[in-house]
Amino acid sequence: MSQSNNPRFWASQWYTTKFATEPWPGGWYWHDEHYNWFGPYESEHAAGDALTEHETSERDALDASDHVPSQFELYYHPLSPYSQKVLIAAYEKGAHFTPKIVNLMSTDEREKYRKLYPMGKLPLIVLNHGPLIPESSTIIEYLDSLDGRRLISKDPDVARKTRFKDRFFDFYLTDSANVLFAEGAKPPSRQDTVKIEAAQYRIRAVYDFIEYELREQTWANGEEFSMADCAAAAGFFYAARIMPYDDHPNVAAYAHRLSDRPSVKRVREEAAPYMQAYLDRIKQSRETA
Ligand SMILES: N[C@@H](CCC(=O)N[C@@H](CS)C(=O)NCC(=O)O)C(=O)O
CATH class of the missing domain: 1.20.1050.10 (Glutathione S-transferase Yfyf (Class Pi); Chain A, domain 2)
Incomplete structure (x- = not known):
């Protein structure tokens, strides 16, 4: 479950990791789907248990509702043309996603977003199991691997x-x-x-x-x-x-x-x-x- 190389960038969700000193006191941490970090825990095991407990309660809550699970988070801005391109594709495909609007004009939001994706460009999607997919065309290639009508022909x-x-x-x-x-x-x-x-x-x-x-x-x-x-x-x-x-x-x-x-x-x-x-x-x- 742990990741050693720059885990925030490559696997940004649902995992535990160890911070030696920075940005928080040394120890093991985990974060949820909203990037809320929890910790420190004494061991990876303890952090892993807390994460599993969180995942189980989230799953139970989902099972108890008729909510369609989100397939990914989409970081975008409604005025960004490359975001619009991906949104159009996502609506065409009938994808279920969690929208995350980022205002790159705000210094705070820009800095926070660059911690997730250092290039700081919108749009970006984050899959539920961790990987980030940047670049509008690459995102649409991914969306096309999901169900729904094709946006790129098999021919x-x-x-x-x-x-x-x-x-x-x-x-x-x-x-x-x-x-x-x-x-x-x-x-x-x-x-x-x-x-x-x-x-x-x-x-x-x-x-x-x-x-x-x-x-x-x-x-x-x-x-x-x-x-x-x-x-x-x-x-x-x-x-x-x-x-x-x-x-x-x-x-x-x-x-x-x-x-x-x-x-x-x-x-x-x-x-x-x-x-x-x-x-x-x-x-x-x-x-x-
Ligand atoms: N080649 C990228 C272009 C993305 C891009 O330029 N996004 C603009 C918004 S439409 C952006 O994030 N600009 C902020 C910046 O350049 O710092 C793609 O296709 O996704």
């Missing part, structure tokens, strides 16, 4: 195209829209015009590319909604506000289909109050500047 040729388009939307639509959004929030004198022009060029190139691709297909990779569409929907959340596509009728129709998709609708409805609060904050800071 290797189709799967390769889905993976290409997923990366294509991430790198050239989402990342470019992020640049434009971040630069747009700065006062004009501090905006980086080289970065802005490069991002605008890339988004236009994405629109041109998919305008052609979408001339006779419903979704990014054909007739089946896939991981590529999760990535596209997340990218359009910001890109649509910054770089309209009215002169690309197939892109406009595709963006409309995405907005109508129940999983995408749900994610955007959940993000709406956070977006409003963000826009209000920007407006207020401009008024007081």
